[in-house]
Amino acid sequence: MNPLAIIGRSFLDFLTVVGVLARFSIRSVKHCVIPPFYLRQTAKQFIDIGDYSLPVVGLTALFTGMVLALQSHTGFSRFDAESAIPTVVVLSITRELGPVMAGLMVAGRIGAAIAAELGTMRVTEQIDALTTLSTNPFKYLIAPRLIAGTLMLPILVLVSDVIGVFGGFFVCVYELQFNAANYISQTWEFLESSDVTSGLWKAAAFGFIITLMGCYHGFNSRGGAQGVGKATTNAVVSASILILVVNYLLTGLFFAGK
Amino acid sequence: MTDAPKIELNGLAKSFGDKHVLRGIDLSVGQRESVVIIGGSGTGKSVMLKCILGLLGSDKGSVKIDGKDATNLSGSALDAHQAKFGMLFQGSALFDSLPVWHNVAFKLAQQPGISRKEAKARAIETLASVGLSPDVGDIYPAELSGGMQKRVALARAIAAKPEIIFFDEPTTGLDPIMADVINELIVKCVREVGATAISITHDMASARKIADRIAMLYEGRIIWQGSKENIDRSGNPYVDQFINGRAEGPIKMQVRKL
Numbered sequence: 001m002n003p004l005a006i007i008g009r010s011f012l013d014f015l016t017v018v019g020v021l022a023r024f025s026i027r028s029v030k031h032c033v034i035p036p037f038y039l040r041q042t043a044k045q046f047i048d049i050g051d052y053s054l055p056v057v058g059l060t061a062l063f064t065g066m067v068l069a070l071q072s073h074t075g076f077s078r079f080d081a082e083s084a085i086p087t088v089v090v091l092s093i094t095r096e097l098g099p100v101m102a103g104l105m106v107a108g109r110i111g112a113a114i115a116a117e118l119g120t121m122r123v124t125e126q127i128d129a130l131t132t133l134s135t136n137p138f139k140y141l142i143a144p145r146l147i148a149g150t151l152m153l154p155i156l157v158l159v160s161d162v163i164g165v166f167g168g169f170f171v172c173v174y175e176l177q178f179n180a181a182n183y184i185s186q187t188w189e190f191l192e193s194s195d196v197t198s199g200l201w202k203a204a205a206f207g208f209i210i211t212l213m214g215c216y217h218g219f220n221s222r223g224g225a226q227g228v229g230k231a232t233t234n235a236v237v238s239a240s241i242l243i244l245v246v247n248y249l250l251t252g253l254f255f256a257g258k
Numbered sequence: 259m260t261d262a263p264k265i266e267l268n269g270l271a272k273s274f275g276d277k278h279v280l281r282g283i284d285l286s287v288g289q290r291e292s293v294v295i296i297g298g299s300g301t302g303k304s305v306m307l308k309c310i311l312g313l314l315g316s317d318k319g320s321v322k323i324d325g326k327d328a329t330n331l332s333g334s335a336l337d338a339h340q341a342k343f344g345m346l347f348q349g350s351a352l353f354d355s356l357p358v359w360h361n362v363a364f365k366l367a368q369q370p371g372i373s374r375k376e377a378k379a380r381a382i383e384t385l386a387s388v389g390l391s392p393d394v395g396d397i398y399p400a401e402l403s404g405g406m407q408k409r410v411a412l413a414r415a416i417a418a419k420p421e422i423i424f425f426d427e428p429t430t431g432l433d434p435i436m437a438d439v440i441n442e443l444i445v446k447c448v449r450e451v452g453a454t455a456i457s458i459t460h461d462m463a464s465a466r467k468i469a470d471r472i473a474m475l476y477e478g479r480i481i482w483q484g485s486k487e488n489i490d491r492s493g494n495p496y497v498d499q500f501i502n503g504r505a506e507g508p509i510k511m512q513v514r515k516l
Contacts, residue, residue: 121353128313129351133365133414134341 024216031138032147038140045148049110049211053156056109057102061160064097065089065167073176082178086186089168094195098161099153100247103206106153107239111214114145115235118218119228127219142219145211153207154200161196198254205250206243213239262325264289264422264454265310269319271478272302272309279305281478282319292448292455294465294486296500297475298509303458304348306475307424310456311343312336323422344420344453346444348427350411352399358385358410359395365418384413387450388443405436409443416447423448425457429464441467462501474500476509 072085118141121127130137165187172178214235221231263286272280279302287293297303308314310321312331320329328339352361363381366372382392388409399407408428415423428444429437441464448455457468465472466486473483474497482494489501499507 124349125347125351126353128308129345129347129353131313131340132311132343132345133368133418134337135364135368136337 021216024219025212028138028142028146028212028215031136032143036139038144041140042144042147045144046152048113049106049145049148049207050152050156053106053109053152054159056105057156057160058163060101060105061093061098061164062167064101065093065164065169066171068092068097068164069168069171070175073172082176083186085172085178086168086183087190090165090187090191091195093164093168094161094191094199096199096247096251098164099157099199099202099206100243102153102157102160102203103210103243103247104240106156106207107210107213107236107243110149111210111235111239112232114211114214115218115221115232116228118215119221119231122219122221123224123227137219142215145215146208149207149211150204151207153203153210157199157203158196161199194254198250201254202247202250205246209242209246210239213242262322263287264291264324265456266322266325267306267310267319268322270306270309270316270321271318272305272314272316279478280309280316283475283478283480285473285480285483287454287456290452290454292445292457292468292470294469294472295456295458295475296460296462296465296472297458298460298500301475302478303475304426307345307426307456307458311345311424312339342421343424344415344418344422345424346408346411346415346426346428348430350399350404350407352407352411352414354399357396357398358402361399361410362395362413362417364414381413381417384417385410387416387447388413389439405432405439408432408436408440412440412443412447416451416453419451420453423451423453423455425455425459425468427459427461428457428468429459429461434463437461437464438467444468460500462503 068089069085072088073082076082076084076088118127121141127137127141130140169180169183169187172183173180217231217235217238218228221227265285265287267283267285270280270283271278283306285293295303295306305314309316312328315330320327322328323339323342331339352358353364356364359378359381360367362384363377366380367374367377378395382395385392385395390406390409390413394402394406394410399410402410412428415425425444428440432440444455444457445468455468457465459465459468466489469486471483472486472489473480474494475481476496482492482497484492489497492498495508499509
């Protein structure tokens with residue numbers, strides 16, 4: 001086959017995917033804001049996404065904060081800059097590592113679960129059955145997940161920010177013999193509210209991406225158990241890559257003028 | 259009551275890429291009539307039902323319900339169109355996250371002003387009409403046998419008293435006795451609800467029991483239709499081959515020679 005044809009074809013395939021995905025997103029968001037709403041479904045998703053992800057997100061944040069303190073110490077102690085460690089820990093956690101680590105963990109946990117559930121519902125015709133029972137699957141299945149994901153991730157990240165900072169505090173005070181009161185006052189000293197809120201905006205964007213990818217791949221899965229497996233993998237991989245790309249773009253947007 | 263047929267298809271065609279699944283279907287189904295569509299696997303039976311339901315858009319031809327055009331609707335017109343239908347899916351397609359009673363009362367429970375208690379009471383009444391006891395209502399679909407799942411799915415399809423009911427291979431995968439139980443329930447329920455029914459099947463015993471009229475689909479067209487009494491003397495070699503289940507005949511199965 002002509003190599004130019006291969007390039008052309010894959011480029012057109014890529015554009016097709018982007019177009020289909022854009023239409024799917026617009027349709028999904030439309031159903032998030034137009035009634036009727038399924039409050040019971042939405043509440044259930046809040047519990048699934050928020051409550052059940054908290055342990056894994058919290059644990060990730062704890063160890064991220066701990067290792068961050070330990071690594072900064074080995075570096076900074078070489079030029080007597082240990083006093084900068086609390087600031088490094090809190091800024092890295094709130095701006096970058098809190099939202100990104102939580103996003104990646106939730107993509108693996110929730111994105112995969114959504115894709116598998118919706119994929120199974122698709123291949124067993126449960127989604128068609130919803131339609132014959134006068135229920136729009138976008139409203140009943142997708143809108144509750146998108147709403148819960150977008151609103152729940154910032155809350156998860158806020159909790160994980162606190163846990164991550166505590167992880168750094170724990171290592172510095174109990175391993176490296178820092179003064180606890182000094183550590184806390186230095187944490188607050190250079191922290192601005194924009195550091196935290198930018199992280200929370202990122203978290204909301206990641207929550208939307210994770211649930212959208214889970215819904216998109218699950219909803220469009222084809223062909224039995226293998227199709228569901230493929231949908232699950234694609235949901236996690238595409239959500240993870242998009243999180244990293246969007247994180248870079250949002251960082252540029254938030255901190256470009258500073 | 260009007261004299262217009264309940265469902266009228268004119269030259270309905272649907273292709274997937276270069277695969278022509280429906281090549282122009284003409285079929286009319288009278289008020290409260292029960293028509294069974296027979297035909298081999300992959301002849302487009304399910305696609306035809308999905309085109310009538312509006313789950314798939316058609317390429318050519320028209321669908322009329324009660325004499326009014328219902329081809330390729332969208333938005334609220336599509337919702338109103340789909341509200342007229344009930345469907346029994348091949349794999350039952352019960353929602354496995356909901357208990358049996360909620361499956362049966364799904365459409366009812368969506369309506370404003372209906373409490374969960376009322377919905378459950380109505381579900382249990384409907385379950386009784388397909389011969390299931392009230393205690394089945396509280397268990398989950400996965401805990402039921404295939405025959406019981408089919409009966410629950412039948413109860414769900416008739417619960418909202420639809421004008422038109424579709425049965426997609428209602429007896430596939432059941433033992434002959436349970437198949438006959440389901441056939442009798444279908445005949446009884448359709449009569450009680452006063453619905454128009456289209457069933458697709460390749461089980462001739464089932465077709466003879468449910469049908470007022472039988473039509474045969476082959477290569478995307480209706481090649482024969484007539485009352486069930488006439489099916490044995492159709493004079494059509496395709497129909498003869500199908501109802502007698504012979505490998506030899508005008509219908510060539512796509513089997514690759516080794």
